[in-house]
Amino acid sequence: MKFNTLKRHIREGVKNLGRSGWMTFASLSAVTVMLVIVGFFLIVFLNGNHLASSIEENVEIRAFIEHGTNEEQISELIQEVENETNVNDIAFIDKEQGLENLIASTDIEAYNSLRGESPLRDALSITAASPQMTESVATAIDEHQYIHGVEYGAEILPDLFQITNTGRIAGTIVIGALLFTAMFLISNTIKLTIVARKKEIQIMKLVGATNGFVRWPFFIEGMLLGLLGSIIPILLIGFGYHFAYSETAGFFEARQYSILSPDQLIIQISVLLASVGLLVGIWGSVMSVRKFLKV
Template identity: 45%
Template sequence: MSFRTIKRHFRESGKSLTRNGWMTFASISAVTVTLLLVGVFFVIMMNLNHIADNIQKDVEIRVHLDPSADAANKELIGQKINQITAVDSAKFSPKEKELTNLIKDMGSDGKTFKLFEQDNPLSDVYVVKTKKPTDVIKTAKTIEKYQYVQSVKYGQGYVEKMFNVVEVARNIGIVLIIALLFTAMFLISNTIKITIVARRREIEIMRLVGATNSFIRWPFFLEGAWLGILGAIVPIAVIAGVYSYIYDTVGKNIQIKFVELLQVNPFIIQISIILVLLGALIGVWGSVMSVRKFLKV
């Protein structure tokens, strides 16, 4: 395809946008609303995923060793844990350190536990991290079968529920986003159909003088892309402004552990790129569906 032909396609697609002004405005408005909703869902889902990842990364297995285990037995257990494929790290924490951490975590209430420094009732512990948070349950069940392992704790009951909630939230978000994208495709497709109907005579003349299928189709594809890209401008501006405000006024002041919003940069840039690409994609796809059905070339 020559540069002259490409230039002609871009010019024709631009003319078509201005020729069907009201339909162009209606399509861009519909795409704007759709992409705004999609963008909001993306912002929410990506931040929820970020928070969920932070929580999941903190999930660990605490392997409490039997008091009867000697140094050799403890070292052997550590070796066996590290041999598990799903295990990322296994750090030994002696009971003295466990008591110190407990006193520190309890703050002023921890003074009571200092009485146990002479006769420490706690157990030596292996703190195990898995490569994937979802491997925690399976790994814990494997470790609890080892000799000299007194108990294994990983938040049983709560961890399973957390993984299920995260999975359900992700699936719901994906379904809603896909539904909104199909709505935008349908709207753009209808706009392109009207353009094709209005230009049927011109298209027939082009066919008679020997224009190829691709030569006729390209302006429509570009028109769909313009509709999608133009429809992404307002959502990007709104989301960037609102998210920056929320991050500056709320995000930096959140004191809850694990609850941390994604930083404005490069997050807003990523969202902007996603919305522009989605806008162009749904525009072109809407054009493709319209051309296939109504443009018999």
């Protein structure tokens, strides 16, 4: 395609936006509203998935060591546990440190008198290579010599994983349904803009215009509709999430969790929304023009 021809197509595509008037406004409104909804649910879904992953990563196995186990035996035990399949990390917590952790987490002053003669057991804090492997790893560690017992939340762990997995599946389905709905509504609104000018297309074909010559201005128009319609959702989502993050980040940090920072998220969401707008705009225009090219 010659450069002058491309310039002509771009110029015509831009002019078409003004010629369509209210139809252009309707298309831009449809793109804007649907992308705002999609962007909002994407923010919720991605942060929900991040929180679920954080909760799962905090799952650990606490293996308590028999009283009277000496340092050499503890070193041998640690080496054996490190060699276990699917063990990701291991840390030794002596009984005095365990008592300090207990005092810090409960603020019960009576525990202060136990300093220096902690009744607790030395313990190993272990994380599995995958949270879903926690139970099998805990079972294997419990069979080691010098291990008095293990704790890993056996009563709640299956329910926890079921909740997080169900949340991910439900979120994926909702986002997929929203994207499909957005594509359907936006493309059909854009199609109405094109259909309103079907006589113009047919006349161009009758005087000898090629399919490509007819199609390109509408291709540019659809692309511009999608791109322009994504600007407001990107700005709303960007500024809105910055505000929400500043208001809620401290709440989650106080509970040792976090939500995705705007720097991590906004660029990704912006690129995704702009891409969806562009693709849907182009697709709606091309599919609408195609039916009028056979004259």
